[in-house]
Amino acid sequence: MNMLQMQDVHAYYGGIQALKGVSLHVADGEIVTLIGSNGAGKSTTLKSICGQVKTTGSILLDGCSIANRLPHQTALDGVAHVPEGRRIFPKLTVKENLEMGAFSVKSKKIIQERMEQSFVYFPRLKERLHQAGGTMSGGEQQMLAIARALMMQPRILLLDEPSMGLAPVIVDQIFEIIQALNRQGMTILLVEQNAYQALQIADRGYVMQTGEVTMEDDAQNLLVNDRVKEAYLAG
Ligand code: ATP
Numbered sequence: 100m101n102m103l104q105m106q107d108v109h110a111y112y113g114g115i116q117a118l119k120g121v122s123l124h125v126a127d128g129e130i131v132t133l134i135g136s137n138g139a140g141k142s143t144t145l146k147s148i149c150g151q152v153k154t155t156g157s158i159l160l161d162g163c164s165i166a167n168r169l170p171h172q173t174a175l176d177g178v179a180h181v182p183e184g185r186r187i188f189p190k191l192t193v194k195e196n197l198e199m200g201a202f203s204v205k206s207k208k209i210i211q212e213r214m215e216q217s218f219v220y221f222p223r224l225k226e227r228l229h230q231a232g233g234t235m236s237g238g239e240q241q242m243l244a245i246a247r248a249l250m251m252q253p254r255i256l257l258l259d260e261p262s263m264g265l266a267p268v269i270v271d272q273i274f275e276i277i278q279a280l281n282r283q284g285m286t287i288l289l290v291e292q293n294a295y296q297a298l299q300i301a302d303r304g305y306v307m308q309t310g311e312v313t314m315e316d317d318a319q320n321l322l323v324n325d326r327v328k329e330a331y332l333a334g
Pocket residue numbers: 112115116117135136137138139140141142143144
């Protein structure tokens with residue numbers, strides 16, 4: 100069964116139409132990537148799933164409509180969104196950032212347990228528990244943003260350009276963590292400019308252009324597709 104199913108989704112910013120009938124799906128346990136040029140509508144697709152932009156069309160999570168719910172409601176429904184540019188709370192410590200992630204959880208014990216679980220993937224965060232988030236490196240902040248999103252134990256993790264602005268060696272680490280999370284069962288929808296690396300770890304991919312899905316296939320097929328190679332994998 101598809102965990103996430105979008106059908107004919109349209110979204111506007113004032114008079115600008117950012118999504119023109121997007122349909123896609125993510126099955127339980129998959130990594131699916133959205134690739135495409137700047138402005139193609141990738142971020143807007145993620146924002147429409149987590150309730151940050153108004154949409155028409157259908158968005159189902161586990162068969163139930165989540166279209167046009169408020170962001171905190173979609174978070175409670177099981178959608179975790181790690182936005183572009185990370186946006187952790189820079190003045191709060193790592194621990195406080197993680198606690199904020201578990202905003203609906205009252206039990207300190209459960210919050211503590213979830214933090215310990217995340218340190219399996221992000222040992223660096225444990226070392227820096229009492230450091231202000233904003234004083235950490237870009238890669239560490241990205242790890243904190245992902246760890247914070249996981250504190251709600253989401254059904255699906257939406258990642259918007261996790262590799263942006265990071266050194267190649269750190270990007271490799273982030274991609275390894277994404278794969279490790281997926282191996283433990285996390286379903287992931289990944290937006291990336293770094294199409295080559297994203298397709299290497301994904302099961303399937305969608306190519307977006309000017310608000311529409313123009314191609315969809317297994318990631319391995321997209322990696323060897325001439326049009327994809329020319330437009331997104333060159334260099
Ligand atoms: P990028 O990699 O640059 O983020 P993207 O594929 O994620 O690109 P979106 O950010 O979803 O693309 O943008 C889709 C379209 O919507 C673009 O034409 C963009 O200019 C427009 N857009 C995005 N955000 C806004 C906004 N807040 N107000 C007005 N227009 C916007």
